[in-house]
Amino acid sequence: MSTPLPFDPQQAFNEMATFQRKLAAGMQNLRGLGEQDYANTPREAVYSEDKLTLWHMKGSNTPTAKVPTLIVYALVNTVWMTDLQDDRSLVRNLLAQGEDVYLIDWGYPDGADRWLTLDDYLNGYLDRCVDAICKRHGLNAINLLGICQGGTFSLCYTAMHPEKVKNLVTMVTPVDFRTPDNMLSHWVQSMDVDLFVDTMGNIPAELMNWVYLMLKPLRLNQQKYVSMVDILDNPVELKNFLRMERWIFDSPDQAGEAFRQFIKEFFQQNKLIKGDLQIGRQPVDLGMISQPILNIYATQDHLVPPDASRPLGRHVSSTDYTEFAFKGGHIGIYVSGRAQREVAPAIHQWLRDRT
Template identity: 60%
Template sequence: MTSPFRATADALAAEAASLQQKLGAGLRTLPGVGDVHYGVTPREEVWRDGKVVLYRFIGETAPTATVPLLITYALVNRPYMVDLQEDRSLVKGLLAQGQDVYLIDWGYPDRSDRFLLLDDYINRFIDGAIDHLRQASGVEAINVLGICQGGALSLCHAALHPHKLRNLITMVTPVDFHTPDNMLSNWVRGVDIDLLVDTLGNVPADLMNLSYLMLKPFRLNVQKYVGLLDILDDSRAVQDFLRMEKWIFDSPDQVGEAFRQFIQQFYQGNGFIEGGIVIDGETIDLKQLQMPVLNIYAEQDHLVPPDASKALRELVGTDDYSEVGFRGGHIGIYVSSRAQREVPSAIASWLAQR
């Protein structure tokens, strides 16, 4: 009869030997990895306003859709998450569905951008890009896909300029910022944003990244790096890991005044629900959204909980409102294998019906 202590010792020895093999494989794998690249789909610049650039993606075949689809991403991260790599690309999936896909790249703000307002992002950059696409394509209204914070900005634009949008799609977009399970919102509501912005000017990217990492400190600061040991013998898996790490920490600073407005009117004031979002003197009223709206949320999202997104249903003015939940988290909805199969086809199918 084998002693349980002997069995435990044997298991520990086997685990130690496996770890040693993984570390040895890592010494061979890592030197050959080199720098990782992102953005697999060819693109061309079609419009620019300062640091903000509008890109058109070029698919393997010409688009069959006659209405452009503009992606507006969040200000707090770089937008190449939607085109991260060959097998993880929302853009590639949309192109394969025949869409004519464009993306606003916000660039990297510096001190010269310190006093830009939400009005600049909504009525200058987003509206300028949309006007360019309307003129270039010869259509009166285009389709917009707003993602995360970019979805909130797109909702504001749609309320101010509803005649310029044919269809609006929001993805993992916060609408009710005061749901009980929104940990980030609970933190932010207690921050003196005036003091923060008056002291720092633009808000450093490192401060923003630290805030996000501390939402799940063990998982995001320890567990994932322990998990890295299991893939050290797989060069492709290591490249995937490093590519994601590069995106996480490749964050722009946040423009001081626009950040102040967004935190105060959205996170602290919960303006979509309570009212009080004012852009260039105009109050945002989501009842102005009479165009069809598709709202996509992630069922395990810790940054934008499902209820925070689904609140949109009761606020829009359109009767053509659709809502779709996908399994996964805030990032998984772009990069998981399930998302690659389901999200682009769901968007394209919904647009085709309209």
């Protein structure tokens, strides 16, 4: 390769020196910042069981929505991505629009939770949360807003308990787990999941984090921190960065049995769309879902590719199916400026049209 670079050596050395200077100066700004808070929206615990807490989120005004919406998050990471900070909060935005929002914090499983199955999570925990909300509001059915794996859970739950779900919103939700661009799925196909879970018990959060970092190893483990140097002189941006770092690595372990079932039956065998999935003793048939569905996916999602989400419309019996393509990634759909402007208003409008 003989192509010369267009910048001169002096410029290169200047850049090098600038980098080190910023780094040295940034040390002062980092000092004393400590741990950044998140999940600051006022809330009230209305139900709890084992490690789980059901929160009722409180907005400034009384909700105008007649039917409450329950956010069902994934078991990986924490639900607080939806309420990261005041100006980057799906929850706050939904409350501001007049929605009545509940969310499930699954908690941090430990050895005592190693035997929790998907049946325990869906027909146990989730079902009892839905019942608790229905009872509080004197309703027979509520809205579900499922996120990522929580979206898959919401689909399964709706298929098993259709009478308890009025409207269903899915966000960055995998439905077809075997699309060619799904890296996570690709990697687990040759894994002996039984040996994996029998050996590990609960799956440690650090291992999950490692897998996610390995999806884009250089971008997520190096370039991100190199770019951080450019914001070391901006305390606000730096706090935002550290808050996100906290969320990324604040991960619960995965209950072993639930992990085993999810990897085998969803990722490896793709049973959700094949129609032969069973959770507990109940069959899960997406064709049973006739509720209105809003399916939101992110066009640049590297964790749940759009092709994994879009097939949903083909497998449900709902005649009121809407897709919303968000221009961004798996995380940007919650925290980006565009997300604040587009996502919550779209959800609110869609729900309002169906009450």
